[in-house]
Amino acid sequence: MFMPRSLKLKRASEPPQQHPKRSKPTSEEDTAVTAAPAVNTEEESRQTDNEEEQQEIEEPVKSFKKSQRWPEPGEPVCVMCGRYGEYICDKTDNDICSLECKAAHLAAVCADFGDKLFNNKNTPESSENTKNYCYKEDTFISELTEEQIERVKAELGIVSVGTEVCRPVIEFQHCRFPTVLEKNLKVAGYEAPTPVQMQMVPVGLTGRDVIATADTGSGKTVAFLLPVVMRALQSESASPSCPACLILTPTRELAIQIEEQAKELMRGLPNMRTALLVGGMPLPPQLHRLKHNIKIVIGTPGRLLEILKQKAIQLDHVRTVVVDEADTMLKMGFQQQVLDILEQVPEDHQTLLTSATIPTGTQQLAERLTHDPVTIxxxxxxxxxxxxxxxxxxxxxPSKKKKLFEILNDEKLYQPPVVVFVDCKLGADLLCEAVQKVMSLNTVAIHSDKMQWERNKIVKGLLEGQFDVVISTGILGRGLDLVNVKLVINFDMPSNMDEYVHQIGRAGRLGHRGTAITFMNNNNKRLFLEMVKRVKPTGSILPPQILNSPHLHEQQRRDKQKNTQHTHSILHLIQQHDKRSARK
Structure with missing residues (x-):
């Protein structure tokens, strides 16, 4: 029913009262006790210590939340009442403080399909079939002709490159997941797979390496989580600190969100636990979490390397590695850290790389890190x-603030919550104050100088609609599913177009329509050509100041010259080859 966190991590007990020693015995009986052999006194004291330890170890599980203390900084927190999360619920893997909160928690999570979901541990499906699971193409998919499959892929914009790529599925039922997992998908709102899920899930289930590129908000997280969950279900825990799957992300917020989605999918599945290893949060609870037969680790590279140096985790049993936001993770900032981590993973592991954008240089490195990958x-x-x-x-x-206030006053454009991206932390704080003062809107700023608990609170408040405007640096620009955000404003244009693609994608999650407004001027002149190339084909109207800019014309001339030189070099090589062939 409960798993205690650790016998060593008991709540602090009151210090024992010191009784003053009596200098003289007051009676013959006292004299006899004083004159007793020293050996008996030592044995009695040992027995007393053992009894006290046994009482401490066998302390009953607290029945009511009012009996539980409040947590110290860095300690686990009960998901229901916020008190000290002394226990881990064996059904949902969440932190609980008492039997009362466990009952309330289970009532909340299984309201739709009852306790039956949590009693699948002894059923044949959850114990045997999951371990022997092997993806097989559904009969319906097999009976489709190649022409029909190609038509489906063309209509949905699916392009897959690789050897013997399996066909996309049309429904999640075609994957033949365990019943519990299928129910979890429906409860979480995943009725039908998105295009990236249709192709990536079956490929991932077969154990192939994948490099996937898809729009922001297209469902890439679930696309890699489903193969990860099935791989973790099939694996046996070698020891508590040996996970079966590893998911790496560039930011703490993204790691937290991925863990929440993983727990949604894993709810009710036997012996499935996750560990969140991220910086900005206390280390001891994360180390303690690793002692509970963790199957999936989700973390940032820096904190994971820190724990690896302490030898508190071993990666020699990892079977699947996911690198989310691969374009960022394989850049110079994270690249060496990721490579150091992958060196400790077995060579025969499966690798899943996902991102909205993968530049050419990153693509080449990604292909080196994978074996015979399927590119989607x-x-x-x-x-x-x-x-x-x-x-x-x-x-x-000088006119940016005035233009921002105009947009926030426009009834057609203003749809709270609004996310406004700026390029620096100080700018976020100053703009936040200005919006609050001038517009009287509930506004908050989020950036890397904020404490982790503050950032978590802001993200949660944003998802629940507590704020009208959130001013952010690039910290919210990647991966997060801000499904209720319909308007994004790039107050400061990002430093490159890949970041631009990620940031405007916060307004178009999971098929919902949104609007992105970007402020540009001559400070962004080096991006004029890229902006024209990427934005103009979508039908968006660009300002004449960009289209008529001499900077754009110069960039177009250089780009044309570069392409001409490249063409000439290829023609020169062909001509040389023809001359050599003629001589022979």
């Missing part, structure tokens, strides 16, 4: 999300 591209590669209406405005620096 959904829609146009490295292009802005099609569900987002893009508006590019020419705004000089």
């Amino acid at each position: 591209t959904i829609g146009q590669k490295n292009q802005p999300c099609a569900n987002v209406r893009q508006i590019v405005l020419w705004v000089e620096e």
Whole structure:
């Protein structure tokens, strides 16, 4: 029913009272006790210590939350009442403080399909079939002709490259997941697979390496989580600190969200636990979590390397590695850390790389880290999300605040919550104060200088609609499913177009339509050509200041010259080859 966190991590007990020693015995009986052999006194004291330890170890599980203390900084917190999460619920893997909160928690999570979901541990399906699970193409999919499959892929924009790529599924039922997992998918709102899930899930279930590129908000997280969950179900825990699957992300917020989605899918599955290893949060609870037969580790590279140095985790039994937001993870900032981690993973592991954008240089490195991968591209590669209406405005620096206030006053454009991206932490704080003062809107700033608990609170409040405006640095620009955000404003244009694609994608999650407004001026002149190449084909109107800019014309001339030189070099090589062939 409960798993105690650790016998060593008991709540602090009151210090024992010191009784003053009596100098003289007051009676013959006292004298006899004093004169007793020293050996008996030692044995009695040992027995007393053992009894006290046994009482401490066998302390009953607390029945009511009012009996539980409040947590110290860094200690686990009960998911229901916020008190000290002394126990781990064996059904949902969440932190609980008492039997009362466990009952309330289970009532909340299984309201739709009852306790039957949590009693599958002894059923043949959850014990034997999951371990012997092997993806087999559904009869319905097998009976489709090649022409029909190609038509489906063309209509959905699915492009897959590789040897013997399995066909996409049309429904999740075609994967023949365990019943509990299928129910979890429905409860979480995943009725039908998105295009990236249709192709990536079956490929991942077969154990193939994958490099997937798809729009922001297209469902890539579930696309890699489903193969990860099935692989973890099939694996036996070698020891508590040996996970079966590893998921690496660039930010703490993204790691937290991925763990929440993983727990949604794993709810009720036997012996499935996750560990969240991220910086900015206390280390001891994360180390303690690793002692509970963890199957899936989700973390950031820096904190994972820190724990690896302490030898508190072993990666020699990892069977699947996921690198989310691969374009960021394989850049110079994270690249060496990721490579150091992968060196400790067995060579025969499965690798899943996902991102909305994968530049050419990153693509080459990704191919080196994978073996015979299947490359999956959904829609146009490295292009802005099609569900987002893009508006590019020419705004000089001194006029940016005034233009922002105009947008927030426009009834047609203003749809709270609004996410406003800026390029620095100080700018976020100053703009937040200005919006609060001038517009009287509930506004908050989020950036890397905020404490982790503050950032978690802001993200949760944003998802629950508690804020009208959130001013953010690039910290919210990647991966997070901000499903209720319909308007994004790039107050400061990002430093490159890949970041632009990610940031505007916060407004078009999971097929919902949104709007992205971007302020540009001559400070962003080096991006004029890229902006024209990526945004103009979508039908968005660019300001004349960009289209008529001499900077754009110069960039176009250099780009044309570069392409001409490349063509000439290829023709020169062909001519040399023809001359050599003629001589022979």
